[in-house]
Amino acid sequence: MPKQIDHEKRREQIAEATWRVISERGMEGATVRNIAAEAGLSLGALRHYFSTQDELLAYSLKLVKERATARIREIISLDLPPREKFIKTILELVPTNQEKMAEMEVWFAFTAYFRHKPGGLDAQYDGIYPGLQKLMDYAEQSGLLPANIDKEMETERLYALVDGLALHAYLEPQRLDGPKVERVLIHHLSALMATED
Amino acid sequence: MPKQIDHEKRREQIAEATWRVISERGMEGATVRNIAAEAGLSLGALRHYFSTQDELLAYSLKLVKERATARIREIISLDLPPREKFIKTILELVPTNQEKMAEMEVWFAFTAYFRHKPGGLDAQYDGIYPGLQKLMDYAEQSGLLPANIDKEMETERLYALVDGLALHAYLEPQRLDGPKVERVLIHHLSALMATED
Incomplete structure (x- = not known):
């Protein structure tokens, strides 16, 4: 199922972009807009992978732990x-x-x-x-x-x-x-x- | 100079109110409005003691250290x-x-x-x-x-x-x-x- 794998891989890339944004600007700067820009995605494309900011942040933290x-x-x-x-x-x-x-x-x-x-x-x-x-x-x-x-x-x-x-x-x-x-x-x-x- | 002393004492009371607000709501909750309410002051009265939020926060932190x-x-x-x-x-x-x-x-x-x-x-x-x-x-x-x-x-x-x-x-x-x-x-x-x- 390469499509499934791509989806998960893309979510990980977005989480990594989130880490970079937090690392540079703190949590205040971790807006969906800034994260999309860092990941090189449009807001619409980002929403395809995470429907809310909270979901994105929770996933990013979970990935650190994993x-x-x-x-x-x-x-x-x-x-x-x-x-x-x-x-x-x-x-x-x-x-x-x-x-x-x-x-x-x-x-x-x-x-x-x-x-x-x-x-x-x-x-x-x-x-x-x-x-x-x-x-x-x-x-x-x-x-x-x-x-x-x-x-x-x-x-x-x-x-x-x-x-x-x-x-x-x-x-x-x-x-x-x-x-x-x-x-x-x-x-x-x-x-x-x-x-x- | 009792007036001077009162002024300093009131600034300390406001700093203590700031600590309580931060302790309960975090820095996000440490707005001038919330701190004035906690200190039992009007916004105008608070501004008499601290002209900006940053000045108030810096003073509150300095007082912890002191x-x-x-x-x-x-x-x-x-x-x-x-x-x-x-x-x-x-x-x-x-x-x-x-x-x-x-x-x-x-x-x-x-x-x-x-x-x-x-x-x-x-x-x-x-x-x-x-x-x-x-x-x-x-x-x-x-x-x-x-x-x-x-x-x-x-x-x-x-x-x-x-x-x-x-x-x-x-x-x-x-x-x-x-x-x-x-x-x-x-x-x-x-x-x-x-x-x-």
């Missing part, structure tokens, strides 16, 4: 030593390259935008907290964590660190670049795995 | 053992009570709002990063930190943790309440002061 999830699934499926898999997966959650930086930009813009909308975005929509809980279980079962660790506390601390680094890399990309984010996170994970109270 | 800075100055001036002073000051940077939560709400709303304005907000406007650098120097000089610590890395990690906790407490106040934020941060600072590589 792409990130796919990358993480790929790492998890690799045949790697547990320690390396644990670190590599968590590094995937912070913006260490251009692609992830653009996703983060879109993510923060959406979070702020939907905050005060009725039925707005669930803070757990990104799935990072439950994902980290599972990763900490995996690390524990693989013998990577000290026996007397407070796992709930350490999950909370790691979650705050991951999103704090993402926020700062987004707000100050010059000061906190990808390699630095990676160094701080690896330092934290090494300390976590060596913790003794 | 109040937080005043609280921190007070702690620093106290006669406390260095360890306690270090921990207490850093705890002041995360939302552990209603007042600080409201400030945080306003802060994030402003950050997102000004992100794409020409001449928008400097990410360092809140002064938290340089403040943490000074605090880490203080901790080092007071002998609270292990000798072989990577101070720049630890400052970056602490900064990310502080803002990550603030972000999560703001997005999920039910899951991450004030006492929990405090526990995670104290755990981190204790580990930091005990670090040995």
